[in-house]
Every structure is written in C-alpha cells, then in structure tokens.
Amino acid sequence: MEKDLLPLITVCAEAQISDEQWASTVKLVLTKSGLSESEFCDTYSRLVASEFVMGELSYAEGDLAMNRLSTLPSEPLSGFALKIYLAFDAGEYVRSEDKASTAPWLVYTVPLVIDALKSSNAGDS
Secondary structure, three states, X not given: OHHHHHHHHHHHHHOOOOHHHHHHHHHHHHHHHOOOHHXXXXXXXXXXXXXXXXXXXXXXXXXXXXXXXXXXXXXOOOHHHHHHHHHHHHOOOOOOOOOOOOOHHHHHHHHHHHHHHHHHHHHHO
8 A cells, every 4th residue: 555655645745746636646546445535544644644754754745745635525634634634734834932943843743743643553552
C-alpha cells in the first residue's frame, strides 16, 4: 500500500497537479487497494505524519499533501486524518503571541503530529 501512496504524496509536492488529476489518481488507488475513502484518508494521513516526523517530508510538502484530502468529493475528514490535517493547518499562520523568529509549524505542527501518532499507536495496542 505504501508504494502506491508515497508517489501520490510526493506528486503533490513536486508537481502542481490539478485537484481533478489528484482525485482521479486517488480513485485508481482506491480501486486497486479496495480501501474505502475513509480508510484511504486514515492510511494516507498516517504515512504523511510518519514521513514528516522522520524528516522525509518537509512541512510544506506535508501541508500540501494534507490539504489535498480536503478536495476529495465525498469523505469529510474525521478521526486521525482530521487530527493530522488540523496539525498542519495550525502551522500555516503566525499568531500575535508568536515570536517573529519562530516558525509556527515547529511550535504547533510538530508536537500535534507527534501526539497524534503516539495516541494512535497507544490505541493500536
């Protein structure tokens, strides 16, 4: 499954494909894998989160990859996928109380993604 999803994540970052092209690629992955859209969102989000924490994806790449999920036609984000989406969203803007030299994604996104992964792994055992 990861071999199908990694190119989908990296194509978000490396090439500006349209939402329609991305959605049709997701549709092919769903057909091939047999996953529901909800299962896909969860699996995709876990991979984005893991790759980001391991330093394989930059914040910008992860943010773009997660923003693509909001373009899916029928599945509103929920559960783990929503947590990761919101974690990346939290790093998109500077708050008035933030120091000028601090990147919001370091302050907000990193700890939220780590917490989501930890909570998810604890729930798996």
